[in-house]
Amino acid sequence: MSLTPKLPSNYSTVILDIEGTTTPISFVHDVMFPYVLNNIHKFLQTNWGQPDLEQCVADLIKQAETDKSNSVDGVVGIDPSAEKTVLQNQIINNVTWQMAQDRKIAALKNLQGLIWKDGFHNGSLKGIVYNDAFKAITTWKENGKSLYIYSSGSVAAQKLLFGHSNQGDMLENFSGHFDTTVGNKLEAESYVKISNDIGVDPKDILFVSDNLKEIKAAESIGMQVVVSVREGNAPILPKDEEKFFLCSDFTKLL
Ligand SMILES: [Mg+2]
Structure with missing residues (x-):
């Protein structure tokens, strides 16, 4: 018995x-992650030049260089000398690629954190x-x-x-x-x-x-x-x- x-x-x-x-167990994958992909473009445009974001961008560029030199499969490069709009699009493509790989690296996590913080504070994320x-x-x-x-x-x-x-x-x-x-x-x-x-x-x-x-x-x-x-x-x-x-x-x- x-x-x-x-x-x-x-x-x-x-x-x-x-x-x-x-x-819900799906909250992060169904709400938080899509929020990043849906809002990154506007976030970069609105916050471009802010110190927190500049640090994230510098870290993402460094990570992309490391990934390139390690021949990581499918790596999406970022050219730091590119003109603003091109650079922003490269960042979006890089982040989209990293998130599709479900990477947990610091440069990505920090940018996600900034976008989430913005969303929670402006009320569009709950x-x-x-x-x-x-x-x-x-x-x-x-x-x-x-x-x-x-x-x-x-x-x-x-x-x-x-x-x-x-x-x-x-x-x-x-x-x-x-x-x-x-x-x-x-x-x-x-x-x-x-x-x-x-x-x-x-x-x-x-x-x-x-x-x-x-x-x-x-x-x-x-x-x-x-x-x-x-x-x-x-x-x-x-x-x-x-x-x-x-x-x-x-x-x-x-
Ligand atoms: Mg749990």
Whole structure:
């Protein structure tokens, strides 16, 4: 006979993942990435000459040169001596190529970050937070729990998403944010570090994520865990379903 996993209780602190947990797993690929491609042209025209953008452009040119000298397959070059409109088009083509390759290099990430920041600030880009996640977060907060985010997206990006969400500015609910600078989300050591950093015993922490590897890492150091079940998330194996508390409506955790 298998035991039904217990609803977590007696925790003082909640740590939430974002993608597949508070937010649709498709958000980055279906909203954030297309936003860059749809707005890069206007962004370059409007912000050309601004120091942040100039730095990104210099980094992209350097990266394109490195890619060329490494004979990277399909590399799209950027000629720094080209006239402004031509140069901007080369940057767009280079970024489009890099994004099609799903590259994670710093020069690209920094430019994406600038375009997202602009979009969140001007209101044309909004973070998506599920209604039940919003309700749970605000209720936990009202009930005196401390809330943290741990996501592979940078802390700056996390703050943009929750600061400019479809549920409004949610940032005041969180006591802190962690990204992969604290460590890989799949490694137990990262959860030890977070627990030490916030000064809370792991057994008093509830960690919620869609990723079973993250769940297992957090559980291995004694955290209470809940598996987030959302549309588009990876399927959960029956053996994990028996072991962990699954949740598709976070108000059920309250
Ligand atoms: Mg996730």
